[in-house]
Amino acid sequence: MAGTFDFKAAALAAAFAFLTSQVHAAETQSARADEGQVARGKYLVSIAGCNDCHTPGGMFGNPDMKRYLGGSDVGFSIPTQGVFVGANLTPDADTGLGKWTADQVVTALRKGKRPDGSEISGVMPWASYAHLTDDDAYAIAAFLRSLPPVANKITSYKSADTVPIAVSTVLPPDAYNALPAALK
Numbered sequence: 001m002a003g004t005f006d007f008k009a010a011a012l013a014a015a016f017a018f019l020t021s022q023v024h025a026a027e028t029q030s031a032r033a034d035e036g037q038v039a040r041g042k043y044l045v046s047i048a049g050c051n052d053c054h055t056p057g058g059m060f061g062n063p064d065m066k067r068y069l070g071g072s073d074v075g076f077s078i079p080t081q082g083v084f085v086g087a088n089l090t091p092d093a094d095t096g097l098g099k100w101t102a103d104q105v106v107t108a109l110r111k112g113k114r115p116d117g118s119e120i121s122g123v124m125p126w127a128s129y130a131h132l133t134d135d136d137a138y139a140i141a142a143f144l145r146s147l148p149p150v151a152n153k154i155t156s157y158k159s160a161d162t163v164p165i166a167v168s169t170v171l172p173p174d175a176y177n178a179l180p181a182a183l184k
């Protein structure tokens, strides 16, 4: 009947509007939580030295911020074990961590294990990162996933390999003393 207030429809509409607003509030809250998590991860990465070992130029005090965390251009030699190069931590699917879940990044950070079960060299200070809390470890993973992907394939080397990049190594005194002046 025209002009009659349809109580049932109005009640349904009100209930629907209320539910929608609750869903929106929850979404905004979780977006804010994500932003906070990424900001926390950014802060932790900035103080944990990841940049030094994972950004080209980082070991020379001149990191290339366009390839931030896109993989190092310096290898670390561990005698008899090999020359290990800081991996590409950006979400590039082929050369970075793009296919890793947050859990897998956290396991690498705290346990030194890759998704395929292989061990990450102790050059990567995961034994220290083993003490990260869940909140902090997942914040780092969230920040890494928020980075622009950088395509940069990183390879580590065997001790006997001829390496195409600079190498950081610990030398016994005699070996250091015998170096040409330009390398001291």
Ligand code: HEC
Pocket: 044, 045, 048, 049, 050, 051, 052, 053, 054, 076, 084, 085, 086, 087, 088, 089, 096, 105, 108, 109, 114, 119, 120, 121, 122, 123, 124, 125, 129, 140, 156
């Ligand atoms: C002292 C240098 C150094 C620092 C500091 C460092 N890393 Fe590494 N990281 C490495 C090296 C070298 C490797 C490669 C090790 C290997 O090949 O076994 C590596 C490997 C990794 C890997 C495994 C990636 C892969 O594809 O295998 C992850 C993840 C990682 N680092 C994350 C981080 C994060 C996040 C930080 C900061 C919280 C950090 N690293 C700080 C040197 C470092």
